[in-house]
Amino acid sequence: MTRRLTASGIVAGYRPDLPILHGVSVHVDAGEVMTIIGPNGAGKSTLIKAIAGLVTVSAGTVEIDGEDRTGTPAHLLAGAGVAYVPQTGNVFTTLTIRENLIVGGAALAKAEALARIDEIFTQYPMLAAKRAEKARVLSGGERQILAIARALLTSPRIILLDEPTAGLSPMAAAELFDLVRGLVADGAAVLMVEQNAKAALKMSDRAYVLAEGENRIDGVASDLLENDEIGRIFLGARPEDVA
Amino acid sequence: MILQHTADGILSGAIIGLGAIGLSFTMKILRFANFSHSELLTWGAYFGLIFISVATAMGGFGGTFGPLSFGWPLILALVFAAVATSLLALLLHHLIFERLAKVTGHMTMVFASFGVALLLRNAVLLIFGADPIYYSNTLQFAVKLPGNVRVLPDQVFLLGLTIVVVIALHLFLTRSRTGIAMRATAESPDLARVSGVNVNNVVRWVWVIGASGAAVAGVLYGLTVQLRPELGFALILPLFAAAILGGAGSLYGAVLGGLIVGLSENLSVMIIPTTYKPAVPFLLILAILYFRPQGLFGEKS
Numbered sequence: 001m002t003r004r005l006t007a008s009g010i011v012a013g014y015r016p017d018l019p020i021l022h023g024v025s026v027h028v029d030a031g032e033v034m035t036i037i038g039p040n041g042a043g044k045s046t047l048i049k050a051i052a053g054l055v056t057v058s059a060g061t062v063e064i065d066g067e068d069r070t071g072t073p074a075h076l077l078a079g080a081g082v083a084y085v086p087q088t089g090n091v092f093t094t095l096t097i098r099e100n101l102i103v104g105g106a107a108l109a110k111a112e113a114l115a116r117i118d119e120i121f122t123q124y125p126m127l128a129a130k131r132a133e134k135a136r137v138l139s140g141g142e143r144q145i146l147a148i149a150r151a152l153l154t155s156p157r158i159i160l161l162d163e164p165t166a167g168l169s170p171m172a173a174a175e176l177f178d179l180v181r182g183l184v185a186d187g188a189a190v191l192m193v194e195q196n197a198k199a200a201l202k203m204s205d206r207a208y209v210l211a212e213g214e215n216r217i218d219g220v221a222s223d224l225l226e227n228d229e230i231g232r233i234f235l236g237a238r239p240e241d242v243a
Numbered sequence: 244m245i246l247q248h249t250a251d252g253i254l255s256g257a258i259i260g261l262g263a264i265g266l267s268f269t270m271k272i273l274r275f276a277n278f279s280h281s282e283l284l285t286w287g288a289y290f291g292l293i294f295i296s297v298a299t300a301m302g303g304f305g306g307t308f309g310p311l312s313f314g315w316p317l318i319l320a321l322v323f324a325a326v327a328t329s330l331l332a333l334l335l336h337h338l339i340f341e342r343l344a345k346v347t348g349h350m351t352m353v354f355a356s357f358g359v360a361l362l363l364r365n366a367v368l369l370i371f372g373a374d375p376i377y378y379s380n381t382l383q384f385a386v387k388l389p390g391n392v393r394v395l396p397d398q399v400f401l402l403g404l405t406i407v408v409v410i411a412l413h414l415f416l417t418r419s420r421t422g423i424a425m426r427a428t429a430e431s432p433d434l435a436r437v438s439g440v441n442v443n444n445v446v447r448w449v450w451v452i453g454a455s456g457a458a459v460a461g462v463l464y465g466l467t468v469q470l471r472p473e474l475g476f477a478l479i480l481p482l483f484a485a486a487i488l489g490g491a492g493s494l495y496g497a498v499l500g501g502l503i504v505g506l507s508e509n510l511s512v513m514i515i516p517t518t519y520k521p522a523v524p525f526l527l528i529l530a531i532l533y534f535r536p537q538g539l540f541g542e543k544s
Contacts, residue, residue, distance in 0.1 A: 016325075102420060103439075106420065108439075154439065
């Protein structure tokens with residue numbers, strides 16, 4: 001199995017003198033969904049931002065397809081096949097849906113970007129129907145679809161999703177997880193941060209549990225669902241209860 | 244009388260609007276109030292003067308356009324001023340603002356812009372002197388419009404050029420990938436970055452567009468009044484009023500804000516003494532900050 005992403009010993013934070021991550025290590029292979037769970041303040045979102053190039057990594061390495069990309073600016077990582085969908089503010093609300101996709105194709109040549117936008121419109125008819133409307137009119141679920149479609153424009157090999165189901169109805173969350181499973185079927189690697197631990201573990205291949213900026217447990221997702229240690233990390237509850 | 248003040252207000256508002264576009268973009272995308280922006284108008288006007296002086300010394304080319312006071316030299320001077328002022332702005336960005344942005348907060352950038360403004364204004368004074376200068380000594384006769392309104396042909400050209408610049412900028416912002424990336428960066432720099440947008444390039448475009456608009460406004464202002472080192476400084480309050488009125492980052496807001504400021508200033512002299520005219524933009528800033536802080540076209544944050 002091809003190793004897509006390896007993050008080793010990551011120390012990072014929003015201030016150099018106040019690291020949130022204290023040597024976290026994760027990896028994701030092609031064709032798998034890997035989820036990171038953990039209590040609030042565990043450093044899940046910081047880790048995903050550090051990998052995406054938005055938070056400075058003060059120690060450790062980030063390798064993409066075996067190549068050291070530590071410290072590479074975010075816009076170059078986008079061109080190197082890394083896509084990131086943030087938890088909030090994941091679409092440009094003042095831009096139309098088509099303009100959101102044009103921005104998503106910034107790393108591509110113009111003709112290639114326009115061809116990919118046509119493909120995305122074929123794949124997601126809802127977006128095609130509202131292409132000239134401002135993204136602010138979309139519902140939460142529709143915004144997530146647009147955010148993921150924008151991220152997919154560059155045909156990324158690694159997709160980073162920060163709490164993609166936050167604020168969605170159970171039905172919309174289930175549809176989104178189906179969409180994510182479809183992405184890995186095409187050979188991409190997905191690294192997902194989720195608060196909804198039970199649902200995330202059910203649809204993932206592997207998972208890591210972080211707490212206080214450090215690795216705690218990792219393994220096959222279905223095994224972790226039965227792990228009592230995870231329940232204790234989540235404030236004394238079992239992962240089923242956490243969801 | 245009211246029609247004449249309205250016409251004068253629209254004409255001065257067009258210049259203020261042109262100058263405010265760059266200030267508005269800087270406030271939204273670079274996220275600081277750049278008090279040195281008005282000095283770019285001054286430098287644009289003087290760059291235009293340099294070009295016209297050289298062209299005249301070389302014998303000039305062609306006469307004037309019909310009733311206008313100028314010919315090809317001034318048109319080319321507009322282009323030269325826009326390019327030269329853009330290069331000056333990029334130099335300031337590279338030497339001062341880009342470095343500060345990496346190590347400090349926005350308030351320090353604002354204070355630094357005060358210092359840059361002083362430097363730029365006094366450099367003009369040092370190089371060109373304090374005496375007022377005119378682009379042309381050609382005498383112009385005002386054209387009489389319906390309603391007994393009198394305007395100079397140069398002022399009509401000014402208004403027409405402003406409309407052309409605004410349409411061109413509209414097309415740039417809505418049709419080109421760089422323009423769309425600029426709007427995206429204005430809303431969320433981090434999301435633009437992870438989408439593959441080189442935000443550093445976008446910032447350079449902001450300086451180029453802002454400086455070009457300021458240069459064109461400076462030359463046009465110099466065309467209707469005399470050139471002085473305080474030319475831009477005198478417009479600083481109207482420029483900020485227009486940018487804040489329109490809403491940071493809004494092209495149409497800056498232009499509409501400019502028109503509102505220009506009209507308010509000119510119409511105010513019908514009810515208050517002329518000496519109080521400069522206070523009008525200040526009152527407009529207070530009013531918009533109280534009733535609609537995000538400006539007419541701005542998004543609530």
